[in-house]
Amino acid sequence: MIRRLLFSSAAILCLLAGCADLGVRIPGMTPEQSDMITKSVSAAAKAARPVSESEEYYVGRAVAARLIGTYPLLKSRELTDYVNAVGQTVALYSDMPNTYGGYHFAILDSDEVNAFACPGGIIFITRGMLNAVQNEDELAAVLAHEVAHVNHRDGISAITKARWTEAVTIIGTEAAKAYGPRELAQLVSIFEGSIDDVFKTLVVNGYGRSQEHAADRTALDFLARAGYDPRALHNFVNRIMEEGKETGGLLKTHPATSARVEQIREALPEAAIDPTLVQRRSKRFSAAVRR
Ligand SMILES: [Zn+2]
Numbered sequence: 001m002i003r004r005l006l007f008s009s010a011a012i013l014c015l016l017a018g019c020a021d022l023g024v025r026i027p028g029m030t031p032e033q034s035d036m037i038t039k040s041v042s043a044a045a046k047a048a049r050p051v052s053e054s055e056e057y058y059v060g061r062a063v064a065a066r067l068i069g070t071y072p073l074l075k076s077r078e079l080t081d082y083v084n085a086v087g088q089t090v091a092l093y094s095d096m097p098n099t100y101g102g103y104h105f106a107i108l109d110s111d112e113v114n115a116f117a118c119p120g121g122i123i124f125i126t127r128g129m130l131n132a133v134q135n136e137d138e139l140a141a142v143l144a145h146e147v148a149h150v151n152h153r154d155g156i157s158a159i160t161k162a163r164w165t166e167a168v169t170i171i172g173t174e175a176a177k178a179y180g181p182r183e184l185a186q187l188v189s190i191f192e193g194s195i196d197d198v199f200k201t202l203v204v205n206g207y208g209r210s211q212e213h214a215a216d217r218t219a220l221d222f223l224a225r226a227g228y229d230p231r232a233l234h235n236f237v238n239r240i241m242e243e244g245k246e247t248g249g250l251l252k253t254h255p256a257t258s259a260r261v262e263q264i265r266e267a268l269p270e271a272a273i274d275p276t277l278v279q280r281r282s283k284r285f286s287a288a289v290r291r
Helices: 009-021 031-047 053-070 077-092 127-132 136-152 161-173 181-205 209-226 231-243 258-267 275-289
Strands: 104-108 115-117 122-126
Touching (some): 053 181, 077 104, 077 136, 077 275, 104 127, 115 136, 115 181, 122 136, 161 181, 209 258
C-alpha cells in the first residue's frame, strides 16, 4: 500500500519556481505564473504548512492537461455549457464553493463510463457517463461526488510520501536557487512524478474505499442543499452495480458494490423534493443530452 501525503505540493512548486528562475520551463506554465509561485510559496515550503489553493490549482491543471492528452475533449459547446450549469449549481452548495481557479466541468470523448476530479476543481465526465445517467438529478449526483473529492482534497493526497521525502532532502542540502543541473533534473522529475501519482490514482488505481464512501456521503448533502434528489446517487450506483457490464472505467476506480449502495442508502438525508422541478429538470436534460 502506497503511503500518501496530505500536504506535499507546496515545496515541489517552490522548486519549480527555482527551475523557472534558471530558465527551465515546465510545460503549461508561463514565466509570470512561475514568478507568482516563487513569491507565494517559498516561505510556505519551509513552514511545511498545508498546500494552498493556488498551489493545488497548478498541480490540478497539470493533471487535467494529462487527462486531455489521454482522452480527447468533446467539443460540444452546448453540452459542455449544460454540464457546467448542473456542476456549478452543485459546487455552489458545496462546502468549498470557491476555489482558486474556480470549478470547470468538461466532457471527455470516450465511451468509458467515468468521471475525474482534478485537484482544485477541474472536473471531467466522459460521454459514456452522460449516456449512463438517466436524468439531471443523476448527472448532478455524479458531479456532486466529484465535487466532494475536490472539497476533500483527495487528489493532492495521492502524491507519495517517498517522493516528498526526496524533495525535502534536495531542498535541505541545496541553497535556494543554487541548484546544479543534476538537482534541477531531479526536481523536474519529482514534479512530473507527483503529477503521475495523482493521474494514476484518478485513472488507474482509484481512491481507497473510505475516501469513496466519504465522497458519497458528502455528495448526498450537496445534492440536498442544491435542491436535487439525493436518492439519485443511490439509484445510479445501484443500477450500475446491477448492470455490472463494465470492466474498466468507473467500476474500476469507483467500485459499485452492494456495500457501497447500502452505505449510500443508510446515509440518505431527508429532502423535500418538488416534483414540478424534477419534471422541469428532466425536460432540460432530455433537450440537452438526448437530442
Ligand atoms: Zn470517487
